[in-house]
Amino acid sequence: MKMWSSAFEFLESDSSHALDIMWISDSRSSQEMEKPPLPRDEDVPGMADNQSAMTLVSDEGAGPDEEVGQGEDRPAWDSKLQYVLAQVGFSVGLGNVWRFPYLCHQNGGGSFLLLYVMLLLLIGVPLFFMELAAGQNIRQGSIGVWKHISPRLAGIGYSSCVVCFFMALYYNVIIAWALFYLGSSFQYPLPWQQCPIEHGTNQTVKECALSSPTSYFWFRKALDISDSIDQSGEFNPVITGCLLAAWVIVCLAMIKGIKSSAKVMYFSSIFPYAVLFCFLIRGLMLDGAIEGLTYMFFPKLEIWGEVQVWRQAATQVFFALGLGYGSVIAYSSYNPINNNCHRDALMVSCINFMTSVLASLVVFAVLGFRAKNIALECVVENVSKLSEMAASGTAQHWWPWFNMSDPRSVELKDYQEWFKHYGSVPGSNITDCNLEREMNKGVEGTGLAFIAFTEAMALFPASPFWSALFFLMLLNLGLSTMFGTMQGILTPLMDNFKLLGRHRTLLTVISCILGFLIGLLFTQRSGNYFVTMFDDYSATLPLMIVVIFETISVAWVYGADRFLDDVEVMLKWRPPAIYKYMWKYVCLLAMVGLLAASLLRMFFKWPTYTAWNHNTGSESSLGYPGWALVMLALLIITASLPVPAVYIHSLLTHKQEQSQAEGGAEHHREQYSKCSTNEPELNNHHSAPDEDGSRPRSVFLPGASEHYRLLSQQEEEEDDTEL
Incomplete structure (x- = not known):
């Protein structure tokens, strides 16, 4: 100690x-x-x-030149419901729908859920409570909060702002994709339901025939993607227009601060839950849903011994709650001083986890339906081959006992039972049609939303309705997170720089225009590869560094006991002493370990990205070229640099002031x-x-x-x- x-x-x-x-x-x-x-x-x-x-500074006594951020003119939430919806809307994002189910599926199902809950309670809730309490007490954005504890720590807030800006750049592109698919859903049949025919011939487009209708529509019609990140290509006009529309929506919602964005939250935060429940009810009625849910939640306790699983679970807890972005601090800074932030931390964390579980139920019910349909099509194809073999030859002892004259009447379990005993006899052209193998083709991120899920919805009755509902849900999930991200940029800047605070509307408009112009990088034919780069590297390491220094600032520099004293003044009761030890030891050591594991993984595994090959109609893993590695490193350095830079600047300034004061100090003393x-x-x-x-x-x-x-x-x- x-x-x-x-x-x-x-x-x-x-x-x-x-x-x-x-x-x-x-x-x-x-x-x-x-x-x-x-x-x-x-x-x-x-x-x-x-x-x-x-x-001691009272709320009434804070003068206009003090940096405590407690002025009477500071905006406030109209109701507690607005605040809770804003926090839930920011923390519950696209990752809950397309990241958590994939991790749960790949890492042991029910075992991963138990591990996730344990890390959520040990790391997530204490750190989330710490950010809520700091923002509510000091009533400033991320820059002001850490600068208030020590001017040398203001770089933590600046790093949070940079990470939020990087995230806003590519996150709005995903919203633009959702807008494009939403607009494409209002037609029947859906444009990704079948492969197009080449002009002048009756043949299916080769790229689509080699892949699938949904993959072709995503990679060729939506993205018009190049074969590698080196081939930038021209701008995609449709996606560029959708990106402009996305930034206009964000700008209009943020232009009056929380007064305008809070009104939108009533719809953008609640609507996704209504859609998820609708999809859950519809999904449970599908053939194959039970198989999908069983496969997802089947426990594999041996995964607890794998370091990679612990790293992924801790990372998901870290990002699910939005720690380190500064948005949690910004939202809580608009609360009344006596708000019960401890209850808020528990409530939002619980809602976040339950949303992830709900999304997982929906995703794997639908993916189970999709996998069973693929397996049944495989059965039809193989039984047809067996029927042709039986028609051209003499009877064999290994002939199937089911009716080969009607392939679609054959049950999947009957075919699998036959294949288990005699599958190797007919030859390699007869496959096993394994349902588990189809489920093992787990997809995450954009692949889940824009390929796998769209393929399943195309099989639904009234498929355009369900497609429009799904992408409207994605749009709202993305927007609610985007509002919090922009709040993490604007609030600290306006609190720390009075000139910007007096021109909020202008700052919001300029920020959105700048975001759109830089975001044009992602509307090139290679734009999807840059989205992957930003998502993988611009936030992960910098945010871990930010949260580590946040924890050090509160638990060691300021003091965990004194922090709890201040929380006691706010809440009129003292939070459990266990938080002191969680902040000082458990959370800090866990974050340092997570940072070390991420650095080791980066150094020992060459950074790669998944590229689309139009000649083969498939994806392949490619290594980043040299210039892309430099860009990748600059993203990490730019987001992390403010922490040491501000510290060194403050230290040098302090020494300079100290040396200037030495001559006359004794006379003043x-x-x-x-x-x-x-x-x-x-x-x-x-x-x-x-x-x-x-x-x-x-x-x-x-x-x-x-x-x-x-x-x-x-x-x-x-x-x-x-x-």
């Missing part, structure tokens, strides 16, 4: 850098001498490094005397709040063991006489 304390002592000494010393004039004097102001405590040679002034912190107005930081709640709350600033006050002329003369 001494090692941690000494390592961060110099950070704590700078925590009061943003405040002036509190002046206390002696009431016995009728006239005070005019004397130069006292230098900040770090510039006074006689003051210890860990001694700094602490002040002679004009001041020490006063004890036993005075009640200076030493009530850790006292219990009054029952009526009238005591002003404390801001997150380190305490001090001694203070200085300006002496009156009379008292100074009396002291000189005594000497």
Whole structure:
């Protein structure tokens, strides 16, 4: 513990850098001498490094020039429901629909669920509660919160803003894809239901015949994708138009801050749940749904011994709650000071997990239906081959016992039973039609939403209705997350830079225009490969670094006990002491371990991406070229650089100020005397709040063991006489 304390002592000494010393004039004097102001405590040679002034600031007493963000003009949520919907809308995103089910399926089903719940309680909830409490108490965005604890830690907030901007760039492209598919759903039959015919011939387009109608529509009609990231190609005009529409929607929703975006949240956060329940009811009625759910939740306890599974589960917890983006802090900063943020942390985390489970039920009910249809088509094809063989030859002992004259009447289990005993006899052209193998072809991300799910929905009765409903759900999931991401950019900038705060509308419009212009990178023919790059590398490592430093800031620099003291002042009750140990040890060590595992994986596994080959109609894994690796590294460095850069800048500035103050420090020191912190107005930081709640709350600033006050002329003369 001494090692941690000494390592961060110099950070704590700078925590009061943003405040002036509190002046206390002696009431016995009728006239005070005019004397130069006292230098900040770090510039006074006689003051210890860990001694700094602490002040209590009430909500009413915060002046316009103070950086506590508690001004009366700060926006607020109209209701608690708006706030909860905003937090749920941000944390419940596309990853809950197309990432969590895939991980659950690939990593042991029910066993992965148990592991995920355990890590959610040990890591996710404590860190989520920490961000909620920090934002609600200090009432600023991510930059202001960490700058308030220590100016040297402001880089944490800047890194969060950069990561949010990177995420907004590619996330809105996914929303644009959803818009394109939503518009394409209003026709019958669906355009991805069957392969097109080449002009001038009656033959199916070769690329579609080699793949599938849904894959062809996604890669060729929607993306018009190139064969590699090196082949950029021209811009896709349709997707560019959809991207412009997506940014216009975001801009209009964000232009008035939470006052406008909160209204949209009522629909964008609730509608996806209505759609998921509709799909669940419809999916459970499909043939193959039970097989899909059984396959998903079948436990494989041996996976608990694999490091890769732990890494994936921890990463999913990390991203599912939106930790490190600054959006959680931004949303909670608009709460009233006495809001029960502890209950919010538990509630939002629980809703997030239940949404992931609900989405998994829907996905695997539908994918089970899709897999069984593929397996049954395989049975029909193979039974037809056997029927032809039987017609041209003599009877054999291995002839199937089922009716080969009607292939579609053959049950899957009967065919599999026959193949188990005699499948190797007819030859290699007869396959096993394995349902489990089809389920093992697990897909995630865009492949799940735009290929596998669209293929299944094409088999539904009234398929255009279900398709439009599904992509409208994806659109709303994406928009609600996008609103939180933009809030994580705009709120810190407006809180930290007053000029930007006075021109919110202009800042929002410029941010959206800039996002659209840079986002044109993703509308090229190679744009999908850049989306993959940004999704894999622009956020993962930088966000882990951000959360590690957030935890260090609260648990070690500021102090976990004092943080809980401040939360007690807000909530009027003290959260369990277990949080102290979770923040200081469990969460911090888990995040460091996750960062180390991610770095090792990056160094020992060459970065690759999945490319589409139009000649073979299939996907293949390719390594990034040299220039793409440089771009990849720049993404990580750009997002992570503000943390050390701001720290070094603050350290150099502090040393420069210290050296400039050394010459006149002794002269100024002679004009001041020490006063004890036993005075009640200076030493009530850790006292219990009054029952009526009238005591002003404390801001997150380190305490001090001694203070200085300006002496009156009379008292100074009396002291000189005594000497």
